[in-house]
C-alpha cells in the first residue's frame with residue numbers, strides 16, 4: 001500500500017534498470033513478503049513514492065538463516081583465493097555501475113549524487129581491501145612445553161552472520177561488514193534498513209551476476225516497527241547464527257546484546273557518537289574550517305563520526321565562526337539529483353525534529369544563530385533543515401549531551417587544554433574525536449587522552465577501508481576494516497599434535 005500521492009520512476013534514471021529491485025533476496029531467489037504485505041518507500045527530498053517494498057515476517061528471516069547455514073560448508077571450503085576473486089569481481093562491478101548505484105542511493109537516502117557516488121567508491125574499497133586481506137589470515141605455531149608436541153592455531157570462519165545496517169551509509173555499511181565476512185568464509189543475512197533497502201538489494205543483484213552461490217548472501221527487508229523487532233529477535237535467538245554485526249544507535253545495540261545473550265552471539269557493535277572537534281589557538285584556521293565542514297556536514301550531518309561538539313579556543317573563536325559561517329551560508333540545499341546541490345535532506349521527519357529540538361534548546365539557553373536555524377517546509381513531505389551554525393552555545397544543553405545527527409554546527413568556547421579534554425570526555429559515548437593544532441607534542445598528548453576509538457589530527461576525514469573503525473565506552477566494541485576487521489568474522493582453532 002502506498003501513502004504518497006506522487007511517485008518517482010527510479011528505473012528510468014538508471015542505465016541498467018535491473019539494479020533496481022523491490023523484492024528481498026533469499027537463497028538465490030527474489031521474493032516478496034510471504035503474506036504479500038508491503039510498505040511504501042519514499043524519497044526524502046521530494047516525498048515521492050519510489051516503490052512498495054516487502055514487509056517480511058519473522059518466518060522469512062528464519063528461511064534466510066536456513067539458506068545461509070546450508071550454504072556455509074561449501075563457501076567456507078573454498079580457498080581464500082577463490083573467495084578473494086569473488087570480492088574483486090564485486091569491486092569491479094561496483095566501479096562499473098557507480099553512476100547507477102549512486103543514483104539509487106541518492107534517491108532513497110537523499111545525499112547529493114556526487115557524495116553518493118563517493119560512498120559507492122568507499123563501499124567498493126572494502127571489497128578490494130578484504131580481497132587482499134583474506135589471503136593473509138595467518139594462523140600461528142606456538143612452542144609447546146611438552147616434548148614431541150606442536151601447537152598450531154588456524155583461523156576458521158565463525159559461521160552464519162547477521163548484518164544489521166543503518167540508512168546513513170546504505171552501501172558502505174553493508175560492504176564494510178559483508179566483505180570481511182565473505183572473505184573469512186562466512187555466509188550472511190543482511191537486514192536492510194527500512195529507509196534504504198534498494199542499495200542493499202542492488203548489491204544482491206551484483207552478487208547474483210557474478211555467481212555467488214545461492215544462500216551465501218541473503219537480504220531481508222521490512223518496515224520499522226514490529227517486524228523489524230521480530231527480525232532482530234530471530235537473528236539474535238536463532239542458534240544457527242553465530243555472530244551479529246550491527247551499526248546503529250546505542251539503545252538498539254543494548255537491546256540486541258540482551259537478546260543475543262540467549263544464544264551467546266559474538267557481537268560487533270558500532271553505535272552512536274558525540275564527537276568533540278577541538279580547534280586550538282595555534283591551528284591553521286582554513287584547514288580547520290575545511291575539516292569541520294568535511295566532518296560535520298557529510299551526509300547532512302548524519303554520520304556516527306560527525307563533529308557534534310565543536311570546541312574553539314576563545315582567542316580565535318570570532319574569526320573561526322565568521323569563516324565557518326561564510327562557507328556554510330554558501331551551501332546549496334536541495335534534491336541530491338539536482339546539479340550543484342551540496343547538501344540534501346535528512347532521512348526522515350524524526351531527524352528534522354531532533355535538529356529543531358537541539359537548536360531551540362540551545363537558543364533558549366543563550367546560543368545565537370549565525371546561519372540557518374530553521375526547518376524548510378516545502379509542503380510535500382520532504383525532510384530538509386537549513387545548515388546551521390550556532391555561537392555562544394552554553395556548556396549545558398541538549399546538543400552537548402546527545403548526537404544531533406543533522407546539519408547543526410554548535411560552537412563552544414574554551415580557554416584551557418585540560419578543561420577541553422575533560423569536556424570532550426564527559427560524554428558517555430566515545431567513537432571519534434578531532435583536534436587541530438600545529439603543536440606536535442600537544443597533538444600527541446591530547447589524542448592519547450581523548451576517550452574515543454579514533455582520532456583525527458588536523459583532518460576531519462578519518463574513514464578508510466584500511467583502518468580499524470570503532471569506538472569505546474557506549475559507542476560499542478569490535479573493529480571494522482583494517483587488519484583487525486576480518487578477525488571479527490573468524491575463530492582461532494587450536495590443533496595440538498603430540499607423539500612426534
Ligand SMILES: NC(=O)c1ccc[n+]([C@@H]2O[C@H](COP(=O)([O-])OP(=O)(O)OC[C@H]3O[C@@H](n4cnc5c(N)ncnc54)[C@H](O)[C@@H]3O)[C@@H](O)[C@H]2O)c1
Nearest residue numbers: 165166167193228229232248249252270271272304403405
Ligand atoms: N552509528 C551510526 O552510524 C548510526 C546509524 C543510524 C543511526 N544512528 C543513531 O541512531 C539515532 C536514531 O536513528 P535510527 O532510529 O535509525 O537508529 P536505530 O538504531 O533505531 O536504527 C539503526 C538500524 O538498526 C535497525 N534496527 C532498529 N531496531 C532494531 C531491532 N529491534 N532489531 C533489529 N534491528 C533494528 C534498523 O535496521 C535501523 O536501520 C540517530 O539519530 C543516530 O544517533 C547511528
Ligand SMILES: O=CCCC(=O)O
Nearest residue numbers: 168169303304305463
Ligand atoms: O556513520 C557511520 C560510518 C561513517 C564512516 O564510515 O565514516
